[in-house]
Structure formats: structure tokens, C-alpha cells
Amino acid sequence: MVAAAELAPPTGAFEPGKAVEPPLLRIEGVAKNFGSFRAVNGVSLDIRAGEFFALLGPSGCGKTTLLRMLAGFETPDEGRILLDGRDIARVLPHERPVNMMFQNYALFPHLNVRDNIAFGLKRARMSRAEIAVRVAEMMALVKLEGLEKRKPDQLSGGQRQRVALARSLARRPKLLLLDEPLAALDKKLRESTQIELMEVQRRLGMTFIIVTHDQEEAMTVANRIGVMDAGRLDQVATPRELYEAPNSRWIAEFVGDINLFQGEVTSRVQSDLTIATREAGTLTASEPHSAISKTMVFLAVRPEKIKLSRHGPAADGEGSAINRLGGVVTDVSYLGGTTTYKVKLDSGVVIRSSMANTTRLDKDSHGPGQRVVAWFTPDDCVVLEQ
Amino acid sequence: MSARNIFTRPARLAAIAPYLWMVLFFLVPFGFVLKISLSQTVIAQPPYAPVFDFSAGWTALKAAFGALSLDNFRLLVSDDLYVLSYARSLVVALASTAMLLLIGYPIAYGMARLPRRWQPVAMMLVIVPFWTSFLIRIYAWINILQHDGLLNRVLLALHVVSQPVVWLSTDSAMYLGIVYSYLPFMILPLYATLAKMEPALEEAGADLGASPFEVFWLVTFPLSLPGVGAGVLLCFIPIVGEFVIPDLLAGSDSLMIGQTLWLEFFTNKDWPVASAVAVVLLAVLLLPLLVYDRLQRRQLEEAR
Numbered sequence: 001m002v003a004a005a006e007l008a009p010p011t012g013a014f015e016p017g018k019a020v021e022p023p024l025l026r027i028e029g030v031a032k033n034f035g036s037f038r039a040v041n042g043v044s045l046d047i048r049a050g051e052f053f054a055l056l057g058p059s060g061c062g063k064t065t066l067l068r069m070l071a072g073f074e075t076p077d078e079g080r081i082l083l084d085g086r087d088i089a090r091v092l093p094h095e096r097p098v099n100m101m102f103q104n105y106a107l108f109p110h111l112n113v114r115d116n117i118a119f120g121l122k123r124a125r126m127s128r129a130e131i132a133v134r135v136a137e138m139m140a141l142v143k144l145e146g147l148e149k150r151k152p153d154q155l156s157g158g159q160r161q162r163v164a165l166a167r168s169l170a171r172r173p174k175l176l177l178l179d180e181p182l183a184a185l186d187k188k189l190r191e192s193t194q195i196e197l198m199e200v201q202r203r204l205g206m207t208f209i210i211v212t213h214d215q216e217e218a219m220t221v222a223n224r225i226g227v228m229d230a231g232r233l234d235q236v237a238t239p240r241e242l243y244e245a246p247n248s249r250w251i252a253e254f255v256g257d258i259n260l261f262q263g264e265v266t267s268r269v270q271s272d273l274t275i276a277t278r279e280a281g282t283l284t285a286s287e288p289h290s291a292i293s294k295t296m297v298f299l300a301v302r303p304e305k306i307k308l309s310r311h312g313p314a315a316d317g318e319g320s321a322i323n324r325l326g327g328v329v330t331d332v333s334y335l336g337g338t339t340t341y342k343v344k345l346d347s348g349v350v351i352r353s354s355m356a357n358t359t360r361l362d363k364d365s366h367g368p369g370q371r372v373v374a375w376f377t378p379d380d381c382v383v384l385e386q
Numbered sequence: 387m388s389a390r391n392i393f394t395r396p397a398r399l400a401a402i403a404p405y406l407w408m409v410l411f412f413l414v415p416f417g418f419v420l421k422i423s424l425s426q427t428v429i430a431q432p433p434y435a436p437v438f439d440f441s442a443g444w445t446a447l448k449a450a451f452g453a454l455s456l457d458n459f460r461l462l463v464s465d466d467l468y469v470l471s472y473a474r475s476l477v478v479a480l481a482s483t484a485m486l487l488l489i490g491y492p493i494a495y496g497m498a499r500l501p502r503r504w505q506p507v508a509m510m511l512v513i514v515p516f517w518t519s520f521l522i523r524i525y526a527w528i529n530i531l532q533h534d535g536l537l538n539r540v541l542l543a544l545h546v547v548s549q550p551v552v553w554l555s556t557d558s559a560m561y562l563g564i565v566y567s568y569l570p571f572m573i574l575p576l577y578a579t580l581a582k583m584e585p586a587l588e589e590a591g592a593d594l595g596a597s598p599f600e601v602f603w604l605v606t607f608p609l610s611l612p613g614v615g616a617g618v619l620l621c622f623i624p625i626v627g628e629f630v631i632p633d634l635l636a637g638s639d640s641l642m643i644g645q646t647l648w649l650e651f652f653t654n655k656d657w658p659v660a661s662a663v664a665v666v667l668l669a670v671l672l673l674p675l676l677v678y679d680r681l682q683r684r685q686l687e688e689a690r
Contacts, residue, residue: 071589071593072592072593073589073592092592093589093592093593094592094593094594094595094596094597094598094601098593099593099594100589100590100593102586102589102590103586104584104586106584106586106587106589106590107590108587108590108591108605108609109587109609110608110609119591119594119596119604120594120595123594123595123596123600124595167594168593171594171595
């Protein structure tokens with residue numbers, strides 16, 4: 001188990017040594033209204049060159065509007081967008097060194113693959129020879145050689161996605177924006193394309209910002225994730241930090257599955273908090289990186305941190321603070337790699353536990369109706385104030 | 387017995403319906419016209435020599451075939467009245483179609499860019515003139531354009547002109563009438579293509595460094611070509627055969643082919659020549675359509 005305290009430092013706003021280097025992109029207090037609807041509400045964010053950044057949030061959270069302001073399709077009502085130190089908030093889209101890969105690819109249906117990729121290069125007044133070289137390079141990068149003459153409607157969904165990627169990369173933008181680029185692909189293809197996207201980004205050393213509502217996708221591809229809700233940027237963190245140390249109940253629930261217990265902090269011994277909950281009795285949790293100031297808190301535990309056994313772990317010296325909850329298994333879902341259990345605690349609350357199936361033969365599995373002890377350590381808990 | 391059979395038979399019947407319509411209301415009447423065009427004029431009722439008399443038997447039929455003449459078509463080529471009429475019709479149709487495209491495109495583009503809830507209103511405004519009879523609208527124009535009409539009174543009041551201008555019976559009046567009458571037929575197909583175009587395509591153009599003009603010329607316009615084609619055909623073909631507007635608004639010194647046809651038919655009572663005029667007109671209109679179709683097919687094959 002990784003304690004929350006070990007997670008925080010390398011990813012937040014402060015990074016010693018690198019702090020002097022200005023970010024590639026600085027978003028400063030940007031806001032956008034559509035009529036009386038505040039789509040983006042005072043977002044500030046720094047993105048370093050070479051990062052793969054994900055904007056994650058439910059639909060309508062403002063992530064796409066923020067991306068469109070970076071591309072120049074929307075003008076912010078407030079704030080500044082600095083690219084390499086220059087404010088581009090009011091620069092027209094065709095004059096920005098930024099390119100975008102559109103959600104439905106927006107390939108030009110009247111142009112073949114070659115001309116789609118060459119479109120931006122011709123606008124950049126490159127010579128014919130240079131264009132030919134660059135197009136060939138891009139076709140090789142996305143593995144589409146031989147399809148130069150095809151029209152978009154003669155391509156499969158996956159091929160179209162690659163053409164869109166090649167077209168948006170061809171001008172070698174300082175910043176590539178990807179608007180739900182994989183939403184139209186089926187699950188298998190989406191997963192392999194995520195890996196390819198990461199490879200392309202690493203090989204070209206470009207800065208990518210991807211917008212997605214799929215938290216697994218964001219965690220797979222991105223170095224850092226910004227979670228948006230109702231126009232605000234709620235947390236910016238690495239995938240691991242976001243999952244293991246979310247800073248709010250909302251994010252804990254949005255990113256992955258979680259068990260939540262509301263309770264009151266009754267005592268504090270060194271870094272261990274004792275929290276009295278109604279649903280699960282008295283629990284012990286490690287204090288998070290930033291000290292808790294409220295007494296009414298939420299204690300959150302990821303399902304895979306909750307272990308089930310018939311009798312609970314053997315009490316020993318270090319495990320003295322282990323949280324044990326008695327209950328009955330009500331539901332078992334076998335998912336291949338893991339099995340998810342629903343356990344009804346004695347208080348009547350149902351919690352979820354997810355355990356890896358590390359052996360082929362399930363000697364230790366628990367069937368419905370089985371009485372079990374659900375247990376987790378103080379380090380497995382996240383204490384949330386909001 | 388499968389469910390398939392139940393559905394295929396009516397489906398096949400439905401597919402026949404348009405062909406049946408074409409045969410009944412186009413091919414058969416055209417056959418009559420073609421037949422008359424090969425006949426000679428006589429003073430009788432109907433005013434042309436019968437071509438086939440099926441009751442007269444096989445030999446008579448053979449004789450009738452031998453008597454068929456292309457004289458009427460020869461006349462069309464030899465008398466420059468017809469050639470000039472065809473030429474004028476084509477010139478007027480080309481010029482007015484070009485004007486219609488230049489005026490209709492910006493209107494259709496503007497409509498397609500209106501907020502969604504205003505688009506039906508704009509569409510209504512385009513269609514609303516159809517609520518009034520076409521003839522009444524043309525007579526209204528005569529009223530506006532005449533010597534002491536609204537236009538001259540306004541121009542005089544504004545001191546733009548010192549004397550009333552002659553508008554009626556000029557080509558300007560005719561072009562005005564044609565453009566006014568056909569504008570909805572140009573706007574509606576253009577609007578339909580422009581409105582369903584994905585806005586992201588224009589954004590993609592801008593994103594890839596195209597200026598607003600380049601976005602229009604390289605993305606929007608090429609993608610609206612099906613609408614342009616439909617609008618141009620919907621206007622060009624009926625304008626070539628237009629009779630009412632040139633007759634009421636243009637001068638009488640040169641005629642469009644529709645007017646010539648009307649003259650042959652009603653004034654000269656020469657049905658065979660009138661029919662020949664109609665047959666040639668159809669050929670003239672069909673030719674560009676066939677060429678267009680052939681070109682499109684070739685393009686499709688190249689893409690494959």
C-alpha cells in the first residue's frame with residue numbers, strides 16, 4: 001500500500017528545479033459564458049512542454065469549451081491564454097501554432113487521404129517536394145501507407161482516426177488538442193489506439209492535451225489529469241494521485257469505484273485518526289498529506305483495498321489498527337481478472353470489495369450468504385473533507 | 387414462406403411506380419409530339435396530316451413511313467428565327483442562372499448560419515411569395531416598372547433621375563422578373579446542402595491554417611457543389627423554356643424559344659413545326675444533362 005503522504009509531492013504545482021522554466025501553456029483565470037450559463041468558470045492551469053495532459057469530466061463540465069478556447073473557436077470572456085509567453089486568447093484559429101483532432105475527425109470528404117494530410121501544409125506555403133516528404137512521413141507514422149488515394153468514406157473507422165491524427169500532426173504544432181479522439185472506436189481498438197497515441201506522443205516529443213469523459217482512457221494515456229466539473233478545474237494530478245488521493249468526494253466517486261463512510265474525527269494519535277461512523281462503527285485512518293481541519297469527514301476506501309476473509313487477519317503487533325467489519329456476502333460478480341463482492345455489513349450498509357483472482361482454483365472464494373470479515377488498513381483509507 | 391416475400395412484392399411495385407409515371411406522362415405524350423413533328427400542316431381539325439393509320443393495313447403503314455419527312459427540322463436550321471430564339475434562350479438562361487447563383491448563394495449561406503430556431507422562419511420568408519399566384523406577382527412587377535409606376539416615382543422623388551426611365555419591355559425587366567421568380571428554386575437546394583454540412587469541417591479548415599476565404603473556397607464551396615448543381619438545373623432548364631416572363635416583361639424585338647413555340651402553335655397554327663421546336667428544345671436540354679451525368683460517373687469510377 002502506498003500512503004497518501006508518499007504520493008503527493010512530485011506532481012503538484014511545485015517542482016523544485018523545474019519551477020524556473022516557464023510552462024509551454026499557461027491558462028490564467030479563463031472563463032466563458034454562453035448567455036447566462038457559465039461553461040468555464042475561472043480555470044488556471046500550467047502545462048509543460050512534452051506533457052500528455054488529459055481534461056477529464058462528465059459531459060457538460062466545460063472541458064470541450066476549454067479545449068475550443070485553446071484552438072481559437074471560442075474567445076474567453078475573462079483571463080489569458082499564454083502559449084510560449086504570448087497571449088493567444090484573441091488570435092484567430094488559422095493563425096495559431098496549435099492543431100486539433102476533432103471528435104468525429106472532420107476529414108474533408110471531397111479530398112483523398114493525401115490531400116487531407118497535405119491541406120495544412122499547403123496553407124503553410126510549403127513547397128511541393130517538402131509536402132510530399134512530410135505526407136509520406138505522416139503516412140508511415142500512422143501506418144497508412146498505400147491508402148493515399150482513398151477518400152474518407154472508403155476507409156474504416158480506425159483508418160479514419162489515423163488520417164485525422166496524421167493531418168493534425170502534419171504541421172508539427174506546438175500543442176496538439178484531441179477532442180474525444182477515440183470515442184467512435186470499439187473497446188478493443190480504442191485500447192490499442194491509446195497505446196499508439198502514447199507512442200506517437202513520446203516519439204515526436206510533442207505536447208498533447210486530450211479531452212475525454214472516460215477515466216480509464218485518461219489514466220492510460222496521460223501523465224497528468226485535470227478533472228473538471230461544472231466549469232471548474234477541481235483537481236490536477238497524476239493518474240495515481242487522482243485515484244489514491246482524490247481531493248473531494250465527487251472526484252473519488254467519479255474516478256473509479258469507492259466505498260464512502262461519513263463520520264466524525266474523535267481522536268488523533270500521531271498520524272492516525274479515529275473516526276466514528278454510523279455505518280461501520282469506529283475506524284482508523286491515516287491522516288492525509290494536508291492536515292484535516294474539519295471534524296465531520298468522509299472516509300473513502302477503494303473496493304480493491306478491502307479484503308475479505310472468513311475470520312479476518314490474525315491480530316498482530318503492526319496490524320493492531322486494522323479495520324474489521326463483519327458482514328454477509330450478498331452478490332458475487334466474476335469478471336475474469338478480478339471478482340467483485342457485495343457485502344452487507346451488520347449495520348445494513350452494502351460495501352463493495354474487489355479481489356484479484358491470482359489462482360486458477362478458487363479455494364478461497366466466498367459465495368452469497370457467506371459470513372465474512374471485510375478488513376483494510378489505515379493507509380488504505382482516504383479522508384475527505386468535502 | 388418467409389417474411390421476406392411479404393415485403394418484396396409491394397416494394398417492387400413501388401419501384402415500378404416512378405417508371406410508370408414517366409411512361410404515362412412523359413414518354414407517351416412525347417411520342418405524340420414527335421409524331422406530329424414528322425407530319426405536315428394541313429387546314430383541318432387537327433391541323434396536321436395523320437401519320438399512321440393503323441386501320442389501313444400494312445402497305446398503308448409502309449407508305450406512311452415513307453412519307454415521313456424531316457422538313458420541319460430542316461426549316462428550324464434554315465430559318466434563323468429559330469436558331470436565334472434557341473440562342474437567346476440559352477444566353478438568357480445562362481445569364482440569369484449565373485445571377486441567381488450569385489444572389490442565392492449568400493442568402494442560403496446566411497440562412498444556414500442563422501441560429502437553429504430562426505432557420506424555419508427564414509425558410510418561410512423564402513417560400514411565402516408562392517402563396518400569391520405567379521401571374522399576379524408578374525403583373526405587380528409590371529405595375530411597379532411602368533412609366534408612372536412605383537419605381538419611377540421613387541427615383542424621381544429622390545432626384546436620382548430627372549425623367550421617368552423606360553423599364554418595361556426591356557431585358558432588364560425580364561432578368562429582374564426571372565431572377566425574382568426563380569430565386570427560391572436556387573436558394574432551397576443550396577440551403578439544404580449548406581445546413582446539413584458539419585460545422586466541424588469549416589473549423590478543421592481554419593485549424594489547419596486556412597483563412598476565412600480559403601475555408602470557403604476550399605471546403606465550404608466544393609462540399610456544396612451538389613446543391614449548386616441541383617439549384618442550377620432547377621433554374622436553368624425551366625428558364626430556357628420560359629414563356630410568361632419574357633412575354634410580359636421583355637421587348638418584342640427578339641424572342642425566346644418558348645415565345646416562338648407559342649407563336650407557331652397558336653398564331654401560325656403550324657403544329658408540326660411547333661412540335662419540331664419542342665423536340666429540338668428537349669434535345670438541347672438533355673445534352674448538358676447527359677454530359678454532366680457522364681462526367682460524374684467517370685469521377686466516381688476514378689475514385690474507386
